[in-house]
Amino acid sequence: MDYIKLQERKIPVIADVDLFIAGGGCAGVGAGIAAARNGIRTLIAERMFCxxxxxxxxxxxxxxxxxxxxxxxxxLIGRLDAYQKTNFLASRHEVPIDPELTKFMLDRMVIEEAGAEVLFGTTITGVIGGGRSIDAVIIDSINGTEAVRANYFADCTGDGQLGFKAGASYTTGNDEGYSSSPTLMFRVANVDIEKLISAMESRPELCASVKTAYSNHRLSPAQNRKNIARDRYAHFADFIPYIRQKVKENPGMFSDWEVEMMQQRGILFMNQPQGSHVLVNCTRIPYFKGNDNRELSRAMLSGRKQVEAVFRFMKFFLPGFERAFIMDTGSMLGIRESRRITGDYIFTEQDVESYRKFDDVIVSNQGGVEIHAVDGKETDIRELGKNDCYHVPYRSIIAKDFDNLFIAGRCFSSSHSALSAARNISYCMALGQAVGNAGALLIHAGKKNVREVDIKALQEKQRTVI
Ligand SMILES: Cc1cc2nc3c(=O)[nH]c(=O)nc-3n(C[C@H](O)[C@H](O)[C@H](O)COP(=O)(O)OP(=O)(O)OC[C@H]3O[C@@H](n4cnc5c(N)ncnc54)[C@H](O)[C@@H]3O)c2cc1C
Known part of the structure; x- marks a missing residue:
């Protein structure tokens, strides 16, 4: 490997805060709101612009x-409902949301109301510290290179970027380092959903399905119609026998890999709050290692190719999609898993499946294991019973190698399969909330180590999610 040497540089320190949060995603939002509501100086640095x-x-x-x-x-969902005059919260446990409206709501909740400062277009590129303590982070933005000092730091980057740069221990993917396969999401607009539902009722070939991992989620046409009318979640999936039929009738319209890709997973989409467009979740990137930029580039490229092929099928063969167009593809790849920073405790599959309870619980959850096979083909979905929950302990959101580093969201300390159960959005937000609340308790008590938190006081603050 060829190397270059960097010269020593003087970097301006632009802020000194109580809690620095790397990444303003789901966990970062939870951490930022909780910390700022508790009155501590909170700064979030986010590489995107929302x-x-x-x-x-x-x-x-x-x-x-x-x-x-x-x-x-x-x-958040309650506020989206109030704004849209809808009742989507009632459709939990799966609630469609409008990502654009969500951006506005989060600006309001995190910055204007809670009072956290957010720096957009700002990437964490380095860490300064010694031994078990982080002193400052290096950030890069249009301003150039700057630094932020803090008492406590939270890695909410999803990819464990802050912990990685600080030298924290981490793991990736399964035993061979491959992640649950990622998905590039996309939305298709100008869809006549009622036309599709009516066609599904009158043409049995549209409803025929082979058993897929999502067969428990797929709803009948009548149920989907009812759900859409009542602001509830609607779910369309499979179409595999229909894909086979249309591909046979139209030789040369799809390449061999496109046919294979569509027949493996079928087409899966759901309604959106504003109607007339749907969210499509069916691309899969096989053999993905989430900690390499060449892999990320390959994945985005492959995702877009898959999107185009799936959309071509929808537009030409699904009734109601004749005038449809691709509204957008994710500006971020949907990564289910990359680096997981090692904490004082590593949350396991056994903890999930035995509904394990911990004295230092900070969040309860009920989601079961959901592993998207590394080859992108199958999904192992293990739903849990409805009447019990498992706990996640505080020890799994504190990095074992540091005294002032929290880890929340999908980079929290867990095994490959346990993460697959515990990475849902509201759950990542709840882990972030625990970080914000713990940071505030520590700062108000004048403590220097994440392990000195008053766990009972933290649990009292977390009572809405335990
Ligand atoms: C395909 C797919 C389908 C899913 N379906 C669902 C679903 O239906 N329902 C559900 O609840 N959950 C679903 N999930 C899970 C859920 O979306 C994620 O697990 C969750 O959003 C992760 O939240 P996070 O805060 O850990 O990470 P993210 O939301 O990814 O946030 C990380 C943030 O950190 C920022 N960042 C990263 N590195 C840096 C850096 N160096 N400097 C500055 N900023 C940085 C990123 O830009 C990002 O904003 C799905 C996930 C995928 C991939």
Whole structure:
């Protein structure tokens, strides 16, 4: 490997805060709101130009949220409903949201109301510290290179970027380092959904399905119509026998890999709050390692090619899609997993499946394991019973190698399969909320180490999500 040497440089310190949050995605939003509401000086640095991360920039415009979760996720959906005059919150545990409107709401909730400062277009590129303590982060933006000092730091980058740059221990993917396969999401507009539903009722070939991982989620045409009329979640999936039929009738219209890709997973989409457009979730990038920019580039390229092929099928063969167009593709790839920073405790699949309870619980959850196979073909969905929940302990959101580093969202300390259960949006927000609340308790008590938090006081603040 060829190397160049960097010269020593003097970098301006532009802020000194109580809690510095790297990444303003789902966990960063939760952390920022909770910390700032508790009156501590809070700064979020976000490389994109909006809050919400994968939820907004990645077009993950459907929040999974349990009936028992009354945290920031519920607040957000409630506010979207009030603004839109809809009742989508009632459709939990899967609630469609509008990613554009969500950007406005998050600006309001995080910056204007809670009072956190947010620097957009600002990437964390380095960490300064010694031993078990981080002193400052290096950020890069249109201003050039600058630094921010803080008492506590939170890695909410999804990819464990802050922990990685600080030298924290981490793991990636499964035993071979491959991640649950990612998806490039896209939205298709100008769709006549009622026409599709009516066609599905009168043409059995449209409803025929082969058993897929999503068969429990797929709804009948009548149920989808009812749900859409009542601001509820609607879910269309499979179409695999129909794809086979149309591909056979139209030789040469799709290449071999396009046919294989569509027949493996079928087409899966759901309604959106504003109607007449749908959110499509069916591309898959096989054998993905989330910690390499060449991999990321390959994945975006492959995702866009898949989007074009799936859309071509929809436009030409799905009734109601004749005048449809691609409204947008995610400006961020939908990454299910990359680096997981190692905490004082590594949350496991056994914890999920045995509904394990912990004394230092900070969040409860009910989501089961959902692994999107590394080859992109199958999805292992293990739904849990409805009457019990598992706990996530505080020890899994504090980095084991540091005294002042929190980790929340999909880079929290967990195993490959446990993360697949515990990475939903409202849940990442709740982990972030725990970071914000813990940071505030520590600052108000004058403590220097994340391990000195008053856990009972933290649990009291987390009561809406435990
Ligand atoms: C295809 C797919 C489908 C999904 N479906 C659902 C679903 O239906 N319902 C559901 O609830 N959940 C779903 N999820 C899960 C959920 O969307 C994610 O797990 C969750 O959004 C992760 O939140 P996070 O805060 O950890 O990361 P993110 O939301 O990704 O936020 C990380 C943020 O950090 C920023 N960042 C990264 N590096 C840097 C840096 N160096 N400097 C500055 N900023 C940085 C990013 O720009 C981003 O804004 C899905 C995920 C995927 C990929």
């Amino acid at each position: 809050l919400g991360g994968t939820m907004t920039s990645g077009l993950m415009s459907k929040i999974a949220i349990l009936e028992t979760n009354h945290g920031i996720g519920e607040e």
